[in-house]
Amino acid sequence: MPANLDEIDHHLLDLLQQDSGRTLAELGDLVGLSPSAVQRRVERYRASGLVRREVAVVDPSAALLAVCLVTLDHESPEEHARFREWVLAAPEVQQLYNVSGDHDYVVVLATTGMPHHRRVADRVLKSAPGLRRYSTMFVLDPVWTSLTVPTRDA
Amino acid sequence: MPANLDEIDHHLLDLLQQDSGRTLAELGDLVGLSPSAVQRRVERYRASGLVRREVAVVDPSAALLAVCLVTLDHESPEEHARFREWVLAAPEVQQLYNVSGDHDYVVVLATTGMPHHRRVADRVLKSAPGLRRYSTMFVLDPVWTSLTVPTRDA
DNA sequence: GCCGATCACGCAATAATCTCGCGTGCCCGC
DNA sequence: GCGGGCACGCGAGATTATTGCGTGATCGGC
Incomplete structure (x- = not known):
């Protein structure tokens, strides 16, 4: 690379x-x-590998997005691995970041609406292995979404 | 549509x-x-408009990602509009969501490294119009990133 | 300072893919 | 039962991607 x-x-x-x-x-x-x-x-x-793939971008306003902040029980690598695997199994997980600070992970869920969201949140987060607690911020307006990454300073 | x-x-x-x-x-x-x-x-x-465009996805591990939670001073539509315009002017802003809850916006910044991040955070967030405060979660590992949206329940 | 190797380029021929008009069958409303 | 509207498959023609070849520039060794 x-x-x-x-x-x-x-x-x-x-x-x-x-x-x-x-x-x-x-x-x-x-x-x-x-x-x-x-x-x-x-x-x-x-x-x-610099360019991973090409994808079609679907209008996000057609979906319900939610940003969830997740805290795990422990810091062990095994627990992190289990949690990642569990969460990644769900196709509604649009993004999964391991982050620094008070929380361990940021999870972005994309669903077709609130009923769907509740089902996914129950199945994916509430019952995730090692999860201590999480909070959800619902996206009122996806003002701008991309995966653009700078290849150099501006 | x-x-x-x-x-x-x-x-x-x-x-x-x-x-x-x-x-x-x-x-x-x-x-x-x-x-x-x-x-x-x-x-x-x-x-x-269901499919907005096609894009190449660049390996995000080549970049420094940061998830910022932003709270504005007031709730006026004008202030929101000014803030959005200001933030969107920066190409390092990968995602911008207006969210419910304690914070007003979630901003994902993509930069080439910490020096670049500091410059962008200073220029884009610290001096953003109407900003009360913000906190930053640095992405330690971008486990999974996509813009995939479900078009129906699973 | 000269020479050979390497690399990226432009050009052009070929191969692959996309585009679009046409005719057909299906489904729905009348 | 009888049109009208749609979406389909097919196939010709246009557009685009791919690849081999020759050339010029750059760099390192001699």
């Missing part, structure tokens, strides 16, 4: 993170390369 | 949210349709 990224790489990765539906020719025009050169760079990102 | 989605639509949307790099023929095999039928359905999702 070579971190040897030049200016064009940064530009390309920005463009791909915004919209990967563009053709190689379009990308080439935007960054000043031929289509084949673009193709070879993009293939390199994929092979190195 | 017709919510008239049949079983094949749900299946297709699941597949596209997992990996939109597949060819129309592959998708057709997986859902039992011809490539052209798949193409027409996918085009409908895009036209209706």
Whole structure:
């Protein structure tokens, strides 16, 4: 996974993170390369794991999102592993972060509505192994969502 | 934006949210349709806004993520609007949710490292209009990240 | 300072994929 | 029972992706 990224790489990765539906020719025009050169760079990102995959982004306002702050009973690695495995088994878990501070995990749940959310919260969180307690913040408005990551300082 | 989605639509949307790099023929095999039928359905999702766009997902472990809980001074719509506009202007803001509960917003920041994070936090949050206080949870491990949304109950 | 190796590039031919018009069958309302 | 509207599969044509080849630049060793 070579971190040897030049200016064009940064530009390309920005463009791909915004919209990967563009053709190689379009990308080439935007960054000043031929289509084949673009193709070879993009293939390199994929092979190195820098670019994991391409996904379609579904309008999040069609769903009910909830941000849950989770605290576990103990700090043992085994307990963390069990908890992760348990939570990841649920497809409604959109994001799972191990975080520093008062809580151990931040879990983002995406469901079709409150009934669905209750079922998922009961099944996934309430009965999760090693869970001490959790609190839920319901998302009133998903103002902005992305998975964009900066490849260099702005 | 017709919510008239049949079983094949749900299946297709699941597949596209997992990996939109597949060819129309592959998708057709997986859902039992011809490539052209798949193409027409996918085009409908895009036209209706159900599918917003396609993006490349960059490995998040290459970045420093931070989940910030923000409380504003007042509840006025104008203040919320100003705050949103201010925060959204920063490209390092990966996600911005207006939430219920003790805090007003959840902000996910993605930066290249702690120096970058400090600059962004100072510029984007500390000096945000109407901000009363915020707390930061640093992401130790981005166990799972996606923008996947369920289109029906599981 | 020169030479060879390596790498990324552009170009062009080929292969793969997408796009779209057409004809057919199904379902629903009349 | 009889149209009308839809979504389908098929297939031709256009667009796009892929790959081999030759060239120029850069770098390290001699």
